[in-house]
Amino acid sequence: MQFKVPQNVQMEDKIVGPLTLKHMIILAVGGAVGYVVYIALARTYFWEVWLPPVAVVGVITVLFAFVKIYNVTFSRFILLFIQFIMLPRKRIWIKKSGDVFLQEVLIKQPTEAEHKSIQKSEQTKETVKKLKDISTKLDKYHSGNPNKHDE
Numbered sequence: 001m002q003f004k005v006p007q008n009v010q011m012e013d014k015i016v017g018p019l020t021l022k023h024m025i026i027l028a029v030g031g032a033v034g035y036v037v038y039i040a041l042a043r044t045y046f047w048e049v050w051l052p053p054v055a056v057v058g059v060i061t062v063l064f065a066f067v068k069i070y071n072v073t074f075s076r077f078i079l080l081f082i083q084f085i086m087l088p089r090k091r092i093w094i095k096k097s098g099d100v101f102l103q104e105v106l107i108k109q110p111t112e113a114e115h116k117s118i119q120k121s122e123q124t125k126e127t128v129k130k131l132k133d134i135s136t137k138l139d140k141y142h143s144g145n146p147n148k149h150d151e
Contacts, residue, residue, distance in 0.1 A: 023065050030061025 012020040017029075036056040041050035067074045 021135070026065040027061060030057060032062070033057050 012022060015021055015024060034054045037053050037057055039049055041053065063074050069077045072080070
């Protein structure tokens with residue numbers, strides 16, 4: 001029995017013409033927001049007032065749905081731009097350190113109580129290791145002949 005193997009699994013499935021499900025959802029949400037703005041403003045104002053906000057919502061919707069910058073979607077591009085603004089530009093290499101941003105912002109030195117608990121847990125690990133070693137020796141002793149020791 002032969003099966004068809006998909007050749008391009010990275011490409012999104014087309015639902016209606018060239019539109020994918022993602023495009024349709026973005027267009028539906030943008031269209032709904034534009035329609036709400038239109039309904040809110042068109043009742044009391046002329047088209048000169050409601051047309052610019054509706055057009056802005058429409059342009060933003062089209063940007064998020066179809067525009068790619070350097071083969072990256074517009075929404076991902078905006079998130080990467082925000083990350084670029086937030087992270088430091090200058091990085092300093094420190095020997096035996098992780099990410100500089102994480103080290104400066106997220107990682108803190110342990111307090112004295114935390115340091116004692118770490119030492120205590122290390123001692124507990126050593127004790128558990130010794131107990132396991134003794135139990136394996138006893139298991140070997142009891143599984144075989146009690147007159148022969150396995151050391």
